[in-house]
Every structure is written in C-alpha cells, then in structure tokens.
Amino acid sequence: MWSNLRRRVGYALLVIFLVTVGVRALMSLAPGSIAEVVLGEAATPENVAELNKELGFDRSFFVQYGDWLAHAVRGDLGTSPISHLGVTDAILQRLPITLELAALALIIALLVSIPLAVLSASFPNRGVDRAINAVTSVFLSVPAFVAGPILVYFFAVNLKVLPALGWSPLSGGIGPNLRSALLPAVAVALTEIAAFHRVLRADLIGTLREDFVAAARAKGLSRAYVMFRHAFRPSSFALLTISGLSLARLIGGTIIVETLFVLPGLGQLISNSIIQRDVITVQGVVTFIAVTFVVINMLVDVGYGLIDPRVRRGPRAKRAARPAVRKAVAA
Incomplete structure (x- = not known):
C-alpha cells in the first residue's frame, strides 16, 4: 500500500x-x-x-x-505585475465561483444521467433506450460555447426566467446565486450527462447479465430492488472514476463558459492573464489546477477501496486468495 x-x-x-x-x-x-x-x-x-x-x-x-x-514550494506563487495582487490571493478570491460552477454542473450531470442510464439499461435496444441514446448523442456533439448561447436565447431572452450574464454572490441570497449559476452550469453539464450515461448504461447492461443478478431475480425480488441493490453498486466503478476526473477537469476547463457568461472565476482570470502576458498569474493558476487534478485523481483511487473490498486488500491479499479461488473453481 x-x-x-x-x-x-x-x-x-x-x-x-x-x-x-x-x-x-x-x-x-x-x-x-x-x-x-x-x-x-x-x-x-x-x-x-x-x-x-x-x-x-x-x-x-x-x-x-x-x-x-x-x-x-513554500506556497508563494508570486505577485502579478499587472494587478499587484498576490497570485494565491487572486486564486482564493475567484476559486469559490469556479468550484460552485463545477460542482453544480457535476451534480446536474449525475442527477440526469443516472436515471437515464438506469432506464436505458432496463430496456436495452428498445424504443426508450434508442430515444435516450439519440438525445445524449446531441448533448455529446454540442460544445459548451454553442450550448451557452442557445440556453441564453431560450431561457434568458425568450422566457426571461434566468439572467443571461453576470454573477450574483451567495451574500446576495442563495436564490439569485443559483439563478446566475444555472445556465452556465447546464451548458457545461450537457457533455458530462452524455458521457456519464453511456458509461453507466454499458456497465449496468453487463452487470444485469451476471449470474448473481439472475439468482436475485429467481428469488422473486422486484426489478427496482435488483437494479439498485445488486447491479448499481458494482456498475458504479467507472462512473466514480470519470466523475472525479470530470470535477477536476471542470475546475480548469470553464474558461470559455466563464468568459461567455462574464463570471469572475478562475477561467476568466487565466484568460485575462494570457491576454496581458501575465506569466506569473498564468503559471500560478495552472499549477493550482494541476495540483487539484492530481489530488482528485488520487482521491478517486482511494474511493475504489471504499466501494470495492478487493482494492483494499491489495495485490498481496489477492495473490494469497488465488489458491482458494482455484480450489473453489475445481470443486
């Protein structure tokens, strides 16, 4: 270990x-x-x-x-010659906005993709499954810089239910804050919904064909119980991986969306710094994003051990268990 x-x-x-x-x-x-x-x-x-x-x-x-x-290495990422503000302070000022946007996009993606994947896996290759696959294919092919203006046109210009631009901080109330964050979060989440749905659907379909699932069905257990009690957990390994990596990627990949919706987050900070040739700020922000990505990736590996006991045992325990497995198979 x-x-x-x-x-x-x-x-x-x-x-x-x-x-x-x-x-x-x-x-x-x-x-x-x-x-x-x-x-x-x-x-x-x-x-x-x-x-x-x-x-x-x-x-x-x-x-x-x-x-x-x-x-x-001592925690000093330098000071911007443009703003005369410490890079660490600039990151801490803008990080909550980017974190909220990334977390909200991830939550939306999971809340939408998991029911869609369960529904698709329950009726594979049928009309419902084909319709859901068609919708997620559209999501997958539409980048955030295209989805953003479309969402603004429908929900901000036509329906006038959400603001088109700007950011309302949490200090101004959670309602206005969520209203200002919802459109950019959805624009970012569409691609993640498609990716999560496809991965979880494929894993669920494979798990539902396993013998232990057939045995659970033979006991007369309901379809929903079998799906969520027996099939969902072993099918969620890949979803856990891409969810963690998606969060890390979203933290560093919101440049276009934050610029499009005029959100004062890390994406806008690094975009402006590149234009101004502010090497100190760019390198500091990129370093922070890289460290965040690596740390989340390591936490994902730890998460495997929480949902799969075989990972916690490690290679030595697996080697020790092989003779017993061979005897069981021979018997």
Whole structure:
C-alpha cells in the first residue's frame, strides 16, 4: 500500500513539474511581453528593457523557473505585475465561483444521467433506450460555447426566467446565486450527462447479465430492488472514476463558459492573464489546477477501496486468495 502511494505521489510531482515547465515555455514563446502591457503603446524599447530587468524577465528561462519554483514550494506563487495582487490571493478570491460552477454542473450531470442510464439499461435496444441514446448523442456533439448561447436565447431572452450574464454572490441570497449559476452550469453539464450515461448504461447492461443478478431475480425480488441493490453498486466503478476526473477537469476547463457568461472565476482570470502576458498569474493558476487534478485523481483511487473490498486488500491479499479461488473453481 505504502509503496503504491509513494509511486503515485512521485508520478504526481512529475506531472506537476512537466505542466509548470510547459506553461512557462509556451508563455515565453508568445509575442510581446508583460512589460509592454504595463507600459502601454507609448513605451520605448529602453523602458521595456528596464522594466523586464526589474521584473527579472531578462534572465534565462531556467533561472526564472528555478526562482519561481523555489518560492512555489513554500506556497508563494508570486505577485502579478499587472494587478499587484498576490497570485494565491487572486486564486482564493475567484476559486469559490469556479468550484460552485463545477460542482453544480457535476451534480446536474449525475442527477440526469443516472436515471437515464438506469432506464436505458432496463430496456436495452428498445424504443426508450434508442430515444435516450439519440438525445445524449446531441448533448455529446454540442460544445459548451454553442450550448451557452442557445440556453441564453431560450431561457434568458425568450422566457426571461434566468439572467443571461453576470454573477450574483451567495451574500446576495442563495436564490439569485443559483439563478446566475444555472445556465452556465447546464451548458457545461450537457457533455458530462452524455458521457456519464453511456458509461453507466454499458456497465449496468453487463452487470444485469451476471449470474448473481439472475439468482436475485429467481428469488422473486422486484426489478427496482435488483437494479439498485445488486447491479448499481458494482456498475458504479467507472462512473466514480470519470466523475472525479470530470470535477477536476471542470475546475480548469470553464474558461470559455466563464468568459461567455462574464463570471469572475478562475477561467476568466487565466484568460485575462494570457491576454496581458501575465506569466506569473498564468503559471500560478495552472499549477493550482494541476495540483487539484492530481489530488482528485488520487482521491478517486482511494474511493475504489471504499466501494470495492478487493482494492483494499491489495495485490498481496489477492495473490494469497488465488489458491482458494482455484480450489473453489475445481470443486
């Protein structure tokens, strides 16, 4: 167990290192510099060079990255030369909005996809199943930047039941807050609904063909009891995995939606920082997202052990159990 954990932590650190190096390298290849943004169009080359030297951007790539890394491991992600605000403070200010949007989108996706998958698996290859597959195929093919304007047109422009743009904080009341978050969350959730439905449907159909399910049916148990008591839990492993990874992806993948709906979250922060060539803020936000993704991925692995006892036993217990399994099969 501990060796496996150490290996995963090592992989996580390697991923974070490669991501931060890659982001720094890509930003260094972009035309222009943050000094030109700060000084404006009237800046002279001498002024730009002087400010770059003052900010430390005249040094070599590896010296800049090493200096940033030395501060980052101590929790200091730097200070933006544009806003003069600490990157950590900027992340903490905008993180609740992105977290709420990602969590709400994930909840919507699960609440919609699980009943659809159960219904499809209960009547595979029938009219209901084909209709649900057709709808989810549409969801899967419509990206968020297309679904967003469509939702705004119907629910904000025509029906006028939800706001089209802007964000209402929780301090202004949970009702206005949810109304401002619902459209962008649904726009993000549509693709996740399709993915969750397809994965869970396939696993449920496979599980319902197992012998232990047939034995439960032979006892006269109801269809709903067999589905949720015997089939759903062993079919939820893949759903757990993609749900955790989806949450991590949503935290870092809301740039387009937050920009489209004018939401002051991490997506808008990193989008504006890229435009302004704010390397410090971009690298800090990307590092935070990478760490979040890795941590959630590790929590998903731990979650396997909570729903599947075989994972908790580990490889040694599995090897010890093989002789008994062989004897049982031979008998």
